[in-house]
Amino acid sequence: xxxxxxxxxxxxxxxxxxxxxxxxxxxxxxxxxxxxxxxxxxxxxxxxxxxxxxxxxxxxxxxxxxxxxxxxxxxxxxxxxxxxxxxxxxxxxxxxxxxxxxxxxxxxxxxxxxxxxxxxxxxxxxxxxxxxxxxxxxxxxxxxxxxxx
Amino acid sequence: xxxxxxxxxxxxxxxxxxxxxxxxxxxxxxxxxxxxxxxxxxxxxxxxxxxxxxxxxxxxxxxxxxxxxxxxxxxxxxxxxxxxxxxxxxxxxxxxxxxxxxxxxxxxxxxxxxxxxxxxxxxxxxxxxxxxxxxxxxxxxxxxxxxxxxxxxxxxxxxxxxxxxxxxxxxxxxxxxxxxxxxxxxxxxxxxxxxxxxxxxxxxxxxxxxxxxxxxxxxxxxxxxxxxxxxxxxxxxxxxxxxxxxxxx
Numbered sequence: 493x494x495x496x497x498x499x500x501x502x503x504x505x506x507x508x509x510x511x512x513x514x515x516x517x518x519x520x521x522x523x524x525x526x527x528x529x530x531x532x533x534x535x536x537x538x539x540x541x542x543x544x545x546x547x548x549x550x551x552x553x554x555x556x557x558x559x560x561x562x563x564x565x566x567x568x569x570x571x572x573x574x575x576x577x578x579x580x581x582x583x584x585x586x587x588x589x590x591x592x593x594x595x596x597x598x599x600x601x602x603x604x605x606x607x608x609x610x611x612x613x614x615x616x617x618x619x620x621x622x623x624x625x626x627x628x629x630x631x632x633x634x635x636x637x638x639x640x641x
Numbered sequence: 642x643x644x645x646x647x648x649x650x651x652x653x654x655x656x657x658x659x660x661x662x663x664x665x666x667x668x669x670x671x672x673x674x675x676x677x678x679x680x681x682x683x684x685x686x687x688x689x690x691x692x693x694x695x696x697x698x699x700x701x702x703x704x705x706x707x708x709x710x711x712x713x714x715x716x717x718x719x720x721x722x723x724x725x726x727x728x729x730x731x732x733x734x735x736x737x738x739x740x741x742x743x744x745x746x747x748x749x750x751x752x753x754x755x756x757x758x759x760x761x762x763x764x765x766x767x768x769x770x771x772x773x774x775x776x777x778x779x780x781x782x783x784x785x786x787x788x789x790x791x792x793x794x795x796x797x798x799x800x801x802x803x804x805x806x807x808x809x810x811x812x813x814x815x816x817x818x819x820x821x822x823x824x825x826x827x828x829x830x831x832x833x834x835x836x837x838x839x840x841x842x843x844x845x846x847x848x849x850x851x852x853x854x855x856x857x858x859x860x861x862x863x864x865x866x867x868x869x870x871x872x873x874x875x876x877x878x879x880x881x882x883x884x885x886x887x888x889x890x
Contacts, residue, residue, distance in 0.1 A: 523709045524882040543870045545719075548878055566878050571751070571862045598711075601885030603878060 521546065521566060525595040525605040533563050533604060537588040542581035544569050549584055549592070555602075565594055566605040576622040577610070589615050663787050665739040665746060665819070668859050669826050669849035672734065679707065682732050682803035683830060683844040694837030697808035706805030713875075713883035717806070718799060720879075722871040724776040725753050726800025727793070728815070731828065733804065736852060738861050739826075746782065746789065751861040759791050770795040774811040782817075791817040802832070810836055824851040
């Protein structure tokens with residue numbers, strides 16, 4: 493290998509180290525959340541963002557301490573949500589009342605995540621979703637599983 | 642003339658034999674199953690890094706795998722909506738559609754909505770690529786029995802080999818061996834790059850299942866990462882999730 497090729501290779505190796513913290517990935521976001529814990533947030537939908545790389549649902553909620561915040565929930569990409577859960581861009585509408593079981597942010601931020609096994613109520617009705625065993629969560633399966641989130 | 646006809650018949654026979662044994666056309670999906678590997682999603686054993694290879698590996702800070710950290714503090718090239726690249730796409734669990742033609746095999750990737758061509762028309766692997774390197778490389782394949790053996794060169798080393806930050810360079814050469822076993826498609830890689838690896842290393846067998854023709858699993862959809870969406874996602878979700886009161890980089 494000649495000197496120029498070696499230099500190019502060396503520069504390529506250094507490139508990732510030059511990236512800043514703001515230049516990183518969406519993929520693997522699960523590590524930002526407590527994957528061993530669930531919490532349930534209840535609020536009013538302000539926006540449903542049906543987009544790649546991951547969709548997001550924004551809710552106005554009132555926290556236990558009385559603070560009112562706009563809470564964000566990270567969701568799968570539209571393709572995955574439509575395939576696994578049958579959800580569409582119309583699944584949530586502005587003004588809907590939603591109860592959503594999420595993995596909370598590990599940093600205490602007002603952000604949660606649900607990529608799998610989502611347990612959701614919209615305006616009091618259970619939203620069908622995919623169970624870990626591949627079956628569909630319905631009112632009857634949820635009745636067998638237990639209480640609301 | 643007789644010699645030409647004989648060669649033509651032999652070539653036709655080989656072609657028909659290969660086609661009869663190895664129809665690759667269809668939508669395929671890789672299952673999961675490499676979460677316990679030590680370094681790379683491609684290898685159940687540690688990789689034979691050179692010093693430069695180890696440095697490159699250490700410099701990559703992925704959001705998944707044994708070295709995972711919060712993506713807000715990592716340096717995954719996908720974070721700016723760059724293409725995943727060929728091998729990261731092949732190891733990720735998203736549908737791939739193969740279209741087998743007489744002179745090539747085309748792979749269509751849902752993840753990022755990219756594609757690659759494997760030339761099977763008898764051409765040689767080029768010594769140099771005028772227009773390369775390419776995020777999806779340049780690939781030439783030949784049938785060895787019922788296995789499609791592919792040589793890929795001209796890769797763009799800014800991508801990662803997998804989700805876990807396994808490095809390669811634009812000088813990396815990869816041999817892929819594709820073998821169909823019923824409704825399963827098996828892939829094995831051998832990676833050669835003396836800059837990063839002290840010897841060629843071979844992956845375990847990755848298996849893809851043939852998807853049925855129903856519209857949910859048998860049809861590719863669009864999953865493009867557009868910078869306009871990526872910027873918004875990073876600002877409102879990814880970085881926000883990492884910036885709570887208990888944040889520690």
